[in-house]
Every structure is written in C-alpha cells, then in structure tokens.
Amino acid sequence: MKPLVSVEHFSKSYGEIRAVRDLSFSVRRGELFGLIGPDGAGKTTTMRTLVTLLRPDEGTVTVDGMDVRKQLKAIRAITGYMPQRFSLYPDLSVEQNLRFFAELFSVPRNELTDRMQRLYRFSRLEEFSTRLAGRLSGGMKQKLALSCTLIHDPVLLVLDEPTTGVDPVSRSEFWEILRELREQGVTIVVSTPYMDEAMKCDRIVIMHSGVALAHGTPGELINSMRLPMYALDERDLVMNFSRIEAASGVRSVQSFGDSLHITTDEDIDEDRLSAALEQTLDRPVRLRRIAPSLEDVFIALIEQGTEHAE
Amino acid sequence: MQNDFAHEVANQRQTDPDLAVSARELTKRFGRFTAVDGISFDVRRGEIFGFLGANGAGKTTAIRMFCGLLPPTAGEAQVAGYDVRTQPRMIKQTIGYMSQKFSLYEDLTVAQNIEFYGGIYGLTRPQIEHKTGLLLDELNLRDRRDTLTQSLPLGWKQRLALSVSLLHDPSIIFLDEPTGGVDPISRRNFWRIIYEIADSGKTVFVTTHYMDEAEYCGRLSIMYQGRIIEIGTPGGLKEKYGLDTMQDIFVHLVGGDTRKEAKQ
Numbered sequence: 001m002k003p004l005v006s007v008e009h010f011s012k013s014y015g016e017i018r019a020v021r022d023l024s025f026s027v028r029r030g031e032l033f034g035l036i037g038p039d040g041a042g043k044t045t046t047m048r049t050l051v052t053l054l055r056p057d058e059g060t061v062t063v064d065g066m067d068v069r070k071q072l073k074a075i076r077a078i079t080g081y082m083p084q085r086f087s088l089y090p091d092l093s094v095e096q097n098l099r100f101f102a103e104l105f106s107v108p109r110n111e112l113t114d115r116m117q118r119l120y121r122f123s124r125l126e127e128f129s130t131r132l133a134g135r136l137s138g139g140m141k142q143k144l145a146l147s148c149t150l151i152h153d154p155v156l157l158v159l160d161e162p163t164t165g166v167d168p169v170s171r172s173e174f175w176e177i178l179r180e181l182r183e184q185g186v187t188i189v190v191s192t193p194y195m196d197e198a199m200k201c202d203r204i205v206i207m208h209s210g211v212a213l214a215h216g217t218p219g220e221l222i223n224s225m226r227l228p229m230y231a232l233d234e235r236d237l238v239m240n241f242s243r244i245e246a247a248s249g250v251r252s253v254q255s256f257g258d259s260l261h262i263t264t265d266e267d268i269d270e271d272r273l274s275a276a277l278e279q280t281l282d283r284p285v286r287l288r289r290i291a292p293s294l295e296d297v298f299i300a301l302i303e304q305g306t307e308h309a310e
Numbered sequence: 311m312q313n314d315f316a317h318e319v320a321n322q323r324q325t326d327p328d329l330a331v332s333a334r335e336l337t338k339r340f341g342r343f344t345a346v347d348g349i350s351f352d353v354r355r356g357e358i359f360g361f362l363g364a365n366g367a368g369k370t371t372a373i374r375m376f377c378g379l380l381p382p383t384a385g386e387a388q389v390a391g392y393d394v395r396t397q398p399r400m401i402k403q404t405i406g407y408m409s410q411k412f413s414l415y416e417d418l419t420v421a422q423n424i425e426f427y428g429g430i431y432g433l434t435r436p437q438i439e440h441k442t443g444l445l446l447d448e449l450n451l452r453d454r455r456d457t458l459t460q461s462l463p464l465g466w467k468q469r470l471a472l473s474v475s476l477l478h479d480p481s482i483i484f485l486d487e488p489t490g491g492v493d494p495i496s497r498r499n500f501w502r503i504i505y506e507i508a509d510s511g512k513t514v515f516v517t518t519h520y521m522d523e524a525e526y527c528g529r530l531s532i533m534y535q536g537r538i539i540e541i542g543t544p545g546g547l548k549e550k551y552g553l554d555t556m557q558d559i560f561v562h563l564v565g566g567d568t569r570k571e572a573k574q
Contacts, residue, residue, distance in 0.1 A: 038464075038494070039493075040464065040493075041493075138365055139365070164490075165519070167365045168519060169364050169560070169561055169564050169565050170364075195494075195522065196521070196522070196555065208493065233545075241505070255502065256544070257358070257527055257544045258545050299494050299498070302493070302494075
C-alpha cells in the first residue's frame, strides 16, 4: 500500500533562514509518526506544509497521493490540523465549540450527534459540555482542541507539539487518546521536543536545525547507536566531573542528581573503564551498565552531524 | 500541639546556616480554598531541589510565599534565614529568579539587559560595568554586546538569563522551567553550569512540568492538592516505586485524578 504522506527532498526557507533542508520521510496508513526535535528544528514548517498552509520551495510533498501545491482543498478536507496555539472560543461552551467547528467543516447534521458522542467518549468532556472553554484546565483545553480537530473525521491528524505546557498527567492521558485514535485507523503525525513522547511513536524522524538526523522506530535508533553507557553513583559530582571526563576511553559525562552517566568509546569494556576511573579517582568504583536513552542517541547524532560539518 | 512544635523547630532553624529553605506547616488559604495545605520540608544549602506538581497543585502559591510575595495564612517558612512573613524585603534581595520564557527583554541588546537588571538589583554603575564585562567574557558574548536579545539562539538566551539572575550574587536561585523546549545539548550544558552553581554553595530551587528536567535534580518533592505527597532523590523514588522514570512516578502518584481537579 502506498504511504499516506510522502515527503521527498523537501526544502523551505524564510528569506535567509533555511527552515528545512532536503527532508524526506513517509508515513504509512494507521501509523503514529513523530517529528522529534527542539525549537528551530523545522517541525512546524514541515507540518504546515503537510496541511497546505505553506508551499514547498523544493521537493514533493503529497498526502494520499495529492500534491500539497495543487490540491489544497481536497487535502484540507481529509486532514485535521492542531497548531501549537489552537484557537478555541473561550466564551463559547465545550459543546458550542464543537458545533462551531462542525459547521466550519460542513459536518452533516444527522451525523453530528454520533460524532460528538464518540469524541466525548474518549475526551471524557461530556460532563463539562456546558462549561466555557476559557474556564477549562490546560489539559482539558488540549482535549477539546483535539476533538474540534477531529470533528470532520479526518484521515490524517497533524498535531504540532500538542502537549507543550501541559502537565505530566494530562500529557500521559493525551497520549492514551492518540493511541486509541490510531487503533481506530487514524494516521497521526505529531511533533514533540520530549524524548519520552518520541518513544511512544511507531516511527520517528529526528530533526535538528532543519535537517533530518535519522529515522526509524525508537528501538531501532537506540540499538543502532551502540553507545556503551554506565552509571556511577557519585556524590562529588562537580569536583570529579572534569577528572572523569578526561579519563581514557570516556566520550562524555552527564550529571543526573546523584549519579553520573558515562558514555565510552565502543572498544572500551567495563573492566577497562573501571580501571581507568579507579586510577583517576584513586579509589574503587562500582559501575552499572545502563541502556542509552533516546536523548543520548539524539545528542550523539547531533555531535556526529557537527563532526561531519567541520 | 503540633503548631508549638513547628514554632520551636522554626525558631531553631533560624540559626542553622545550612538551611536555605525551611517550611513548617506552611499554609495559604484564599477564602475557603486551601491552596497550600501545611507543607513542611527543608532544603539544604547547595542542594538542587525540584519542586514538582500538576497544574493547580499549589506550587506557584508556595513559591510566591518563599519569594516573600505572598504572606502565609498559617505556618512558618524561612528562606536564607529570613522569615517570609516579617522579612520579605530581605528575601527579595537574597534570591534570584530565572524563567526561560520571561526573564529577558527581547528588544533590548545583550548589554542593555545586563544593565537593566543590574539597576533593578541595586548595583552601582561601576559595579554594572564591571559585571557586564565579566559576563560577556564568561558567556563568550563580547561580539554580541549590542545584538538584540531576540536574535540570540535559544541556548545562549538561556545562559544569559541565568547570568542576569545571578548579578546580585543571590544565595538561592529559583528556576522556573529553565530548559523547556531547548535542544538536549544546550540543556546538558546548562545543567552542568547549574551543578557548578550549586557546588559553589548556592541553592537551586527548580519548578518544572518537564520530567526530563526533574531527572537532573538532587532531590525532588511532588505536590498534589496543596500537600507534599512525596519527597526524595530521583534514584530513591525510582527504587521505591519500581519505576524507571520520573514521568512514570509522577503519573503513578498524581494520575487518574485530573477530572476531580477540573471539577473544583
């Protein structure tokens, strides 16, 4: 089956700023796909292009086989887009907001009740249906915005950092909902700077400064890096940081509260590392082998990228 | 009875120079609503302490009391040895505050921001000039002295915001979501500086929604409905609950109850 979204050699600049450079990826039907990266990575530019709000400078971007340059209306009819600042009407109630967006997307009257019931089921907003949107908590606002985005039953859902600024509990609820939607067959493209959210995606593309650094499943990316990592419980974090950093075979060191995470060169095994550290610190050390996180992978990728550039 | 105890402990704490923040049964009510409900904890000098909680948990109210901006309804708190109720001015001079979002004036240049905040913190002109030079060197921003702050990369802005909040040499610094949305390399560099600051004896008090920031703290508290429901080191909490991340712990402790919160 053809992918639902196909992005090939896509580039976009704003004046001198090259927001996205030669980006390629595809999203399969029914996939929960993540654009992962910090501010300035090019995530929003890519998403706006997917939903036909921006035109690519170069490359080809299609949604369900339709070109974003040419078939704007048809693409908009099958996509739901939730920008970072989604405009709900604060002085309308939850239900009035849903009805308003239904009107906007020409949802047939006879289908509206059913759809609202379905949206209420997963958002659990029914008991708040008469509350003004302006008086909802941050997490509930996000759920209402998502519901409004879904009111016309889109095939493709595009969500730009939907959980930024939302508290951790609401975040995890929001991701539960995304998984439910995927079960129902909705294809989702979501952007996030959070690595723990990236882990919840089927596949991701990691972006930095407009460039894709890698794509694959989160698991693949972590396994492909072969980053030997160890944790060392250490109280004198700062005092010993530079000494450990300078020890032979150590690539990088990171403090985490009460421990240090040490990344080593590939050919250094645990025994050699602990020997090197014992010599440096002049006392016995106990290392724990730990798995790298997606953030460690991200950092390694960025560092590789800069090495190549230099 | 408990209150008497709290008083005694509090009075005794005043003389303990190793405590940066000390709260005993600290409470704030707004009418019939109790925003902060008798919280008690200590933060030692040089600690990096994470203050976590969902929206509406009472974090902001507690922080405002610690900063001397809001008098408590009941209970006690000392910050840097000063009483939040009777010595709020002393507290304001002793603390620094940095938020990634709100600290700097985007349409002022780098040097103007330093000058502006130096003025706010009561530094003299020669002091400001001296500090400006030091900071620009330290941050490697000498070439950018007259650049508008808005055109700095996010990671640099954040470093500048941190430096500016340290201009008056505070003994405690409050950080509000200092590295949200920042790329992981900048974040790690930033935290390395935070560790150095803490190591120099300053206390770092972090409030955040971002659990990946929480992982960097030496000790954490989790607030829920006005109370502190858990406190400990990230490693200790993970062991206690058998969970791998602070996100999982947070959701485990606070989760499944947002509907109740929303109904209030």
